[in-house]
Amino acid sequence: MLPNHFHGENPTSLARNSCNICSESLRYTQSIAYFYLTFNSIRTIWRAYMHNDIPMVAFIVFAYFGYFIVDHCLTVFNRLPSDEESPKKELLRVTIWSLTSAIMFGFAYQFSTFMGPTVAVLMYGIAIVSSAVLFYAHFIYDAHRGSKAFCSVKSSKALQFPSPADRDIDPDIKTLEQV
Template identity: 50%
Template sequence: MLPTNDQTQNTNNPEIPIFLPVVAHFYLTFNIFSTIYQAYAHGDFPMVAFIVFVYLAYFFLMYCMTLLQALPPQDRSPRKDFLKSVIWVLTSVIFFGFAYQFSTFIHPVAAAFVFALAILASAFIFFLYFVYDGQQQQQQQQQKQSGSSTYRLRIHVLGFSPSTSKVCDSKIRQVVPGPENV
């Protein structure tokens, strides 16, 4: 018995669901609850509060990043600036929270190093979202105003005429190179 077209299409392109994000979130949730239980059992209530905050902030951070990626890159709306600010503040608070939690049980020199890493990471995210992104958008606006960002090439295409076997002129086409050709 020969398979029909519907059956061959399903076997050629099987859809395999990927559950990696679900597994990662389950693993994160399991570790969070086990850490909360350990901290609660030892009477470390500030650690419980910190872990709950990090858990909720992580999901809110992922939500904000998804919203930011859904916006067009050239969008200059207050919503985009607000999302960038929220992402920067949340990541900075999480970095400094971890630095504070680790500084309580490590050597003061190592604690200073951990706080320096938190400051550098926060400064890098600030630079990435506010300084570098602004420079890139200004350069794009300047290129649009000057009009020198697009080059038009005229390509003369030669072809063969099948009846006379001679080279004949065909259409002249304009090609605008994309970013992959520049």
């Protein structure tokens, strides 16, 4: 049976290439989303400015930059080791929770000004519940999960994928890799 890769090409490099293609398509999708967000924010700021609605301009600018700050903080937070506590991690938690909550309450305030009282109460209720769930997820659940380090070194090592040097290599494949 013929291998499904080119002569002299390592099968693991094909897997790496497919991962690169996935990450490139993810970057492309993120770029489209960021462009769409930027375009709509500029359009909304322009319309609010033309109607002399300066509080709406300020809120949209705050929400736009707040979104990117929260996105960056989440990226940095997810790259940190999950098993250790540090002041940087705590600051990131506070920043993520407070900025996200402020943006949600800002939307509730901006939309409640032209909606009925029932819808306004509902929007503030959604902002309160979302903020509480986010607080629970970042402060209570993470702290509770971190204090119960139930994974030992052996069990965490068993969940890792073995490197190519650790695996038993078929002699035919080994000869193909050497060619």
